Amino acid sequence: MRINADFTKRAAVHFADTDWVKSPAAGVERKMLDRIGDEVARATTIVRFAPGSAFAAHTHDGGEEFLVLDGVFQDETGHFPAGSYVRNPPTSSHTPSAQDGATILVKLHQFDPDDRTAVRLSLKASGNAALFKNAREDVRVATWGPGEAVELDAVGGIEVFVIEGGFAEAEEDFSVWDWLRLPPGSVFHGVAGPKGARVWIKSGHLADMV
CATH class of the missing domain: 2.60.120.10 (Jelly Rolls)
Structure with missing residues (x-):
C-alpha cells in the first residue's frame, strides 16, 4: 500500500x-x-x-x-x-x-x-511546547494568534497537524485534525485563521526520504 x-x-x-x-x-x-x-x-x-x-x-x-x-x-x-x-x-x-x-x-x-x-x-492547555529534538528531527506544538502570518523553514521537510483552530497555506484552508506535509527544501508560509491555530509540527525528519 x-x-x-x-x-x-x-x-x-x-x-x-x-x-x-x-x-x-x-x-x-x-x-x-x-x-x-x-x-x-x-x-x-x-x-x-x-x-x-x-x-x-x-x-x-x-x-x-x-x-x-x-x-x-x-x-x-x-x-x-x-x-x-x-x-x-x-x-x-x-x-x-x-x-x-x-x-x-x-x-x-x-x-x-x-x-x-x-x-x-x-501538553498545557495553551502556548508553545518543545516535545522532542535531536540531530534528525524537531517535534513541537505552536500556538498562532488570529491572522498571524507564519514562515517556517522546511529544509528537511515539515508536517503540520491542526489541533485547534486553523490556518491557510497555498490558498488552501486547514481546520481541526487536518494535515499538511511539505517536502525537503520547502518553506511553509501560513496565515492563522480568525480564531488562531494550535498545531503539532514535526520538521527535519524527511531529508532521507528524497
Missing part, C-alpha cells in the same frame, strides 16, 4: 473529507495520511478506538510516536488523556487499548534505528 508516498511533493489530507477504514482489530478504525507498506508500515495515521477496543500486544521495531487527540489511550505504562505526547522507541512493545474510547495521531517506523529515548509528556 502506498498513500502520499512521494516525499518530493506537497501532500494534504482533510479530516472531514477522508473515510474511516477498519483495522484488523475490532472497534479500531483509521484515516491514513501517508503510508508505505501494509499492516507493518511506515505510516502516519489518525486512529480511532471505540470504547473497550484494543490491539494485541506487539513490538515497534521502527518506533512509534503519538499525540492523543481525544479520550484516554492506555497501555501497560499508563493512561494518556487528550493532550498527551508519547514516544515509544524501536524495540519497545505494548498492548494499546481505550476503555472509554480515544482518537490519536500516530506515526510508525520513522525513528532513527538507534534511538532509545522514551518520552511521556502532557
Whole structure:
C-alpha cells in the first residue's frame, strides 16, 4: 500500500473529507495520511478506538510516536488523556487499548534505528511546547494568534497537524485534525485563521526520504 508516498511533493489530507477504514482489530478504525507498506508500515495515521477496543500486544521495531487527540489511550505504562505526547522507541512493545474510547495521531517506523529515548509528556492547555529534538528531527506544538502570518523553514521537510483552530497555506484552508506535509527544501508560509491555530509540527525528519 502506498498513500502520499512521494516525499518530493506537497501532500494534504482533510479530516472531514477522508473515510474511516477498519483495522484488523475490532472497534479500531483509521484515516491514513501517508503510508508505505501494509499492516507493518511506515505510516502516519489518525486512529480511532471505540470504547473497550484494543490491539494485541506487539513490538515497534521502527518506533512509534503519538499525540492523543481525544479520550484516554492506555497501555501497560499508563493512561494518556487528550493532550498527551508519547514516544515509544524501536524495540519497545505494548498492548494499546481505550476503555472509554480515544482518537490519536500516530506515526510508525520513522525513528532513527538507534534511538532509545522514551518520552511521556502532557501538553498545557495553551502556548508553545518543545516535545522532542535531536540531530534528525524537531517535534513541537505552536500556538498562532488570529491572522498571524507564519514562515517556517522546511529544509528537511515539515508536517503540520491542526489541533485547534486553523490556518491557510497555498490558498488552501486547514481546520481541526487536518494535515499538511511539505517536502525537503520547502518553506511553509501560513496565515492563522480568525480564531488562531494550535498545531503539532514535526520538521527535519524527511531529508532521507528524497
